[in-house]
Amino acid sequence: MVFYRQLGVVPKTRHTLFRADSGAIYYEELMGEEGFSSDSSLLYHRNIPSALVGARIWDLNDQSLTPNLPLLPRHLRLHSLFDVGDATNVDAVTGRRLVLGNGDVRISYAWVGKTSPLYRNSTGDECVYVEDGTAVVETVFGSLSVAKGDYIVIPRATTHRWVMPAGDAAKLYFIEANSHIGPPKQYLSKHGQLLEHAPYCERDLRGPNEPLLTEGQDVEVYIKHRGNGPSGLAGSIHVLPYHPFDVVGWDGCLYPYVFNINSFMPITGKVHQPPPVHQVFEGNNFVVCNFVPRKVDYHPDSVPVPYYHSNVDSDEIMFYVDGDYEARKGSGINKGSISIHPGGHAHGPQPGAVEASLGMEYFDELAVMVDTFRPLELGEAAMKSDDGRYASSWTGGRWNNV
Known part of the structure; x- marks a missing residue:
């Protein structure tokens, strides 16, 4: 995102030794865009973020695409894709259905009522519009509550999951990029601030408020990543020795945020x-x-x-x-x-x-x-x-x- 935030505890000087009161070392992770030349954040983990104890293939939902031939304007009725009772068995990661796509963006839709597995999209940022319902999006940066009318922008490779309240359902419209998603350039100053003529400003954006610490062992994370098949996509499931929500603090300009x-x-x-x-x-x-x-x-x-x-x-x-x-x-x-x-x-x-x-x-x-x-x-x-x-x-x- 375009402005700096700090949550939790971070060391006074970046890239220096940082210990807990117990003497244990916190492990620093740089999460950055475009190599080392664009927005980034530094996250401080209790455990080594690279550690794996297992992996297997995740078979993605149907990602096939059919050309719009003959060329036609079309009307799609998304609500016909799900019955009312379907939501209890559908989650926001494995249950989304592909509506449209090309090499730059994919649009999917789901009516969800089940908490999703942990998920990381490593092909690009996601912008999800909440058509109806509520949810809590738990991320490695912290939690964000979303409701009807909210967009949530989730940076590429952010580990997160969609937590659904018991008995509730949400209709979600997914815009998945093969790039980054951000405010229009014409609304930004040369330093990245939203300008006076922009139709919204930084105070309209909501980010996480505090770190999210969760315990767990042998935790699965579903990863969508680049592949060599017809869709250019592939899926893997990594098994982590510890829960990835172990960040005691972070700071920087890259994080998920919500705009209504x-x-x-x-x-x-x-x-x-x-x-x-x-x-x-x-x-x-x-x-x-x-x-x-x-x-x-x-x-x-x-x-x-x-x-x-x-x-x-x-x-x-x-x-x-x-x-x-x-x-x-x-x-x-x-x-x-x-x-x-x-x-x-x-x-x-x-x-x-x-x-x-x-x-x-x-x-x-x-x-x-x-x-x-x-x-x-x-x-x-x-x-x-x-x-x-x-x-x-x-x-x-x-x-x-x-």
Whole structure:
């Protein structure tokens, strides 16, 4: 993250001998991005963090991808992927189902009610949006509580697990990068501070409050990592002699944090504002945007819904979370839907949406958008949740196969 924090006990001088009151040595670990040339934190462990006593293969869920051929806009109904009773047997690590993916980012979804195993994603950062429910995310840096509307950004290789309250369930939308995820560069000073024109600031972010110390022996950690198979991914399970949550203190600028979508301050204007004003995070070759309840354009002849547009360099993925998305009325899209608007196809409001929006002053809508700069392919969850009709929604259902 962009600013320094310190939790627990750390030595006065880094890279020096640090002992407990008992005389035992604490073991220093540098967790850093881009080798030794970007953000990092120093963690002080009771035990040697490299120690292993066993390992085996973890067979990942179906990671296969199918090209979007013929090129089509699509409507996916994510809520159809899970039944109400499924959540009790689904966790946030082994239960997520792949919706879309390319070489830069993967989007998955799960409805979870079971505490996950310990997990480490070594392929990139994860940004998880909590569509509904609550959970506690325990990490090597400490714990973070999350609830409806929260994003949690988890740096690459952070050991963590999702702890579910008894009898509760959460709907989780996973954005897994093959890079790092952070605030948009246009909102940052040259030293990394969020600027005055940014739609959120550091005081809106929540990090861990205290170290998390847990005892245990022969503890399993599930690791997603790079591989040579078709998906480029592989899984392993490491068995550690001691519990990895043994950090007595840490300091630095790299750690997991939470941001709630309701803290986002929308940027509005006299005429319709383009999607970049809604941006909240970015990774390599993709961006994440929020569309939140807001006042809309105030020019006397303004058209509040988006103009038709063809993002020639992007695929646009919109996840409809809450409210009533004006531009998509009449298309069948509802809460829990995803629309796929691929590069090469001009898209925009459904028939009648322009006329219906005239004179409106406020949109009550909540959506999370991911725009990618390489084409996305369809995961097994997309294939099973596609309504098969969305492409004809601009022509009243008319469809001619050729």
